[in-house]
Amino acid sequence: MYRHKEKTLKCPQCNRRFIYDYEVKSHVSNVHTQSRETFQCEICDFTSKFEISLKTHMVRVHTKDFLYKCQTCDKGYTRKSELESHEKIQHQGVRHVCQHCGKGFLTERAFTKHSKSHDPDHIEKVFTCHLCSVVFRSYTSHNRHMKRHNGQLPGYVCDICGKRITTLQSLKFHKRTHTGEKNYLCGTCGKVFIRKQALVTHTRVHTKERPFQCLVCSKRFTQKSSLNIHMRYHTGERPYGCEFCSKKFVTNTLLKDHKCKANG
Structure with missing residues (x-):
């Protein structure tokens, strides 16, 4: 858990306290210093009563230094x-x-x-579907699931396969799985993708970038979903359970690969 640092630095002119020295200086300049001078950006129309604000503006907007x-x-x-x-x-x-x-x-x-x-x-507290016995941890997920059973879930229906999609944008991408349309091309290996995010994730194969890091063992991953699955091995969480026996698994794929004797 991240903790807030203690405010140990006191303003010399009032009782306000701060964490960093630059915050004290900024506070004194902004609150206790009387100044009518205005600082004008030489590139655009930005103006400020404080020089530090102008310097910050120059870096963030113009110089990018x-x-x-x-x-x-x-x-x-x-x-x-x-x-x-x-x-x-x-x-x-x-x-x-x-x-x-x-x-x-x-x-x-x-x-x-x-x-x-x-x-x-x-x-x-859990919510169980009385029709198929699927268990949910939130009322919202359970309610949405029940609407699927009742045919009440709002959305769009794919005219090719009949699958119900919740948003028009998702339907657009879904139809590309039927048409084969892939608009996002990897410039390194020529592989194409339906979604831009899929291309971004794939690119990490070439760049070796692993932006998602486990805070327990420091192992890094290319995708957030991979990190989420990895964390389950640390926490012991196994959200996918076999309906015929007591075994549980960290991923749905492992559950599908599970050969249960009770199921023949």
Whole structure:
């Protein structure tokens, strides 16, 4: 879990406290210093009462001469803290880390829900479909599943195979699986893809880029989904269970490959 640093630096003119020295200087300049001078950008119409704001503007908008640059995607930042935040969120896909098992989460809501699972007195609420016995962890997922049974799920129907698609954009990409249309070409090996994201992921085969890192063992992956599956080996989570026996698996593929004697 990431903790906030303590605000130990006090403003010399008021009771406000800050973490970094530059924040104190900025606060004094912005709040306690009387100045009528206006700083004007020489390239565009941007103006500011503060020189530091003009310097930041010049770097971010015009010169792009960033002091801190991401080694993965080359994005630049004027502060080190901004770069660190970018790397954790965009390339590690993590904003909150469980101190018990090391599992990472993008949202505080998901993190809080997960944290309860480590409480020995916690009983997880689940929703079971009375038609096919599939179990869901949220009411929203269960409700959406039931609408599929009842034919109430809004969306679009593929006129080729009859599959129901939730959005028009998804239907557009789905139809390409029938037509064979692939508009995204890899410039290195010539392989083509239906979706742009699939091309981006494939390109990492050539660049050897692995932007998603496990916070437990530091192993890196080309896809976020691969990292999610890998984390299950650390947490012990096995969401795919056999309906005929008690065995559970980390992926649906392993479940499908499972040969259950109870099922013949």
